[in-house]
Amino acid sequence: MHRKTMTELSKDLHAKKISSVELTQHFLERIKLYNEKLNSFITVTEEFALQAALDADAQYATHQAGPLTGIPIAHKDIFCTDGIKTSCGSKMLDNFISPYDATIVQKLKAAKTVLLGKTNMDEFAMGSSNENSYYGAVKNPWDLTRVPGGSSGGSAAAVAACLTPGATGTDTGGSIRQPAALCGVTGLKPTYGRVSRYGMIAFASSLDQCGPLAKTVEDAALLLNVLAGFDERDSTSVNQAVPDYTQTLNDSIQGIRIGLPKEYFQQGLQAEVAKLIEAAIKEYEKAGAIIQEISLPNTHLSVPAYYVIAPAECSSNLARYDGVRFGYRCSHPTDLEDLYKRSRSEGFGSEVKRRVMIGTYALSSGYYDAYYLKAQKIRRLIRNDFNEAFKNVDVILSPTSPTPAFKLGEKANDPISMYLSDIYTIATNLAGLPGISIPAGLVNQLPIGMQLIGNLFEEAKLLNIAHWYQKITDWHCQTPEGF
């Protein structure tokens, strides 16, 4: 049962082959059984889940059920959930029970999904390995000595290990796609502004975007149908109609132009990964897609620009965690300055502090022009690169990450090398574009991901092209041994 996709489970529920309560209990059991190994959940919301499942079953009984009614899901612990601890993977918010729901939490509630719990993540979404969590590292279900990727590592590992059929994540520089790739699941980062950020704890506001992680593209489309849409509470969300993403999944890909950015296939890309991506490209070619090499000449600037803009925004976004109103407060502060200094020193982990300091520096008078302003200029250049590319191609195809999952601790003390594992995903965020990662094979029994990048608001096209690949391959059906 737990190996089924959300689409399949929905059919079973509608056919009354199973109830939501049974389904929910089954996944709760699995979480109990496996979470200790994986550490993918921070909070399990058993009571809420069973109540929601009962409500969902009542909907089935009265024939009011929708496509997601009664389907269990998990939220990354970055989304505010009313009455439920929302930690953001940080000691700072270990005691924070959110008094409100994020917009996407509300939406999935309204769609009558069943919330199983909140998934582990890198603290404040800063990290690519999930080792930066106050609640300890998440393990990759394919190899428990390896990282699941990050920052949505808990969501990716939970989906991969079939502890939930689907989950939400957030992607600021690759935080949905990279863990999806490393855990062998499907992860979509929508266009910036496609999904509301209200109630999603901010890391870097101009880059953050919420998206689904699931077993298949079809499931991701189902979730995106609910997540997407304008929200008047988020001024950066875009008021544009939301299509039914499941309707165009099976469109023909004949004549689709796929661009391969040469900069994404150069040094640093592991040969075995390259080989699997090339195999996928061949499949597309056989199906009538037109493959062409393109250039994104400013690619090498994306990681440096990102590591100015994201820390700059985070240094300001995280200023509210000061021990005054909520969250961690140091014991017995002697005065205001002591309260600030110790609450923040003790409440934040080292990667968060590193980025807050980098960002504070980059915004300081005298350095602002050289760092922040220049990074914003680079951001425009990168956006222009994509604009040029999309004049000639429909989508861009690349590996999601240069290597499969690395060992826990392997890069923990080498931030630069860690940052480079997002080298193929970061530019997408800087340009605000949608990107999807789908499984494209195994290297030494470790999954690797293929990324497709689309033009603004062309999620439907991305999903269509990605879904085609899942129709002719079964990489996405592979599950890690022991789960």
Place this chain on the structure above:
Amino acid sequence: MEWETIIGLEVHAQLATKSKIFSGASTQFGAEANTQACGIDLGLPGVLPVLNQAAVEMAIKFALGSNAEVARKSVFARKNYFYPDLPKGYQISQYELPIVSKGYIDIQLDDGNSKRIHITRAHLEEDAGKSLHEDFDRASGIDLNRAGTPLLEIVSEPEMYSAKEAIAYLKAIHTLVKYLDICDGNMQEGSFRCDTNVSVRPKGEKKLGTRTELKNINSFRFIERAINYEVERQITIISSGGKIIQETRLYDPTLNETRSMRSKEEANDYRYFPDPDLLPLIISDELIVKVKQDLPELPPQKKQRFIDQYGLSSYDANILISSKDMANYYESVVHESHNQAKLAANWITSELLGALNKAGFDINNTPISAIQLGKLILRISDNTISGKIAKSIFESLWNREGDVDDIIEKHGLKQVTDTAAIEKLIDEIISANPQQVIDYQAGKDKLLGFFVGQAMKLSGGKLHPQQLNELLKIKLKK
């Protein structure tokens, strides 16, 4: 040495919107602490600001009222600093691209001339909460009701050269924002606050001296005193070879002095950057046209109209347009008095304002309604009562003794215009004062005043002076 004072002003006008600038919480003053702060005002994790359109329209109104430019694109920026009453750790303000720039306002100087003061910029921003340092045992309380209240910060050029000019400018801005209905102007409640930058330099010197900033003084009178004190202080220091330190100073009204504020912000770097949660604010021509159409009559136009329509002097017109309430009061009096515009102006500027000033009231809490004052003037103009009687009725009205006509009726104050009755009275005076009559008839014309006085005294002031004069002259000739 002769010194020159240079003053620049930053006014924080709290915009009279119903809800806050980035949240739906109410802006009402005086509620119980922390009852008017929602999740957004508290800076909860995950919340986002949404700009209040009403605040934008008020800023546009201000631009139109101060001859300024409205930026078609302006940008909200974060001003980052830590303080317990600043929930997000940054204030959303505008920095490089403010919504309003390059305006001016004309002020009236004492010598009757006017002076143009330029407005560098005006920008939208959110207010912080309040830190309460009393009432808590060795701790501070935070009230976030005010957090997120919309402010328009209006920055002048440093081109006022005396405390008087500075106050004239402040009053002009105060009048304007109240006319525009964008700020209630209440200085006690902090709806209209002012930071004053003061520097001095030897006359003829081109370079500006080092300035100090006087913060949060809540009355015009205190601002004027604070500036005068600060100017003297600076001159004394420089004259004795010292240097002015650029700092924020606090004015103590009880001691009438300024003193250095323990400056937490001296070394502050606010690390301004565009707020990524808010898109650039784009203002269309249509919106500006719409706001323009709803713009009320502003002080300069109203003044001109008062001069043209009511034949007022520039001096009187200035007084009568000094606030919208004053102007409305005046026009009501004119209406009630059947267009005795000049008489109305005289009565308001002399009698009423004199009484109000003496009592420490303003036009909003005058005990004499425009209807009653209008009626009083009407009764003067239709000769029901004499001007002298009118003054006593004014007293009665001030003491809230009721309606003008009732008072006239009750006390029998109607002017006597019956010639026979007046002649009878004159006859009595003539027979009671034979010597004065002889002296008058012998050429002592000045004695006419004596007879008038006697007649008025006897009649209780109820005679029409001109009529009395004429009849007296005729009778005394005989």
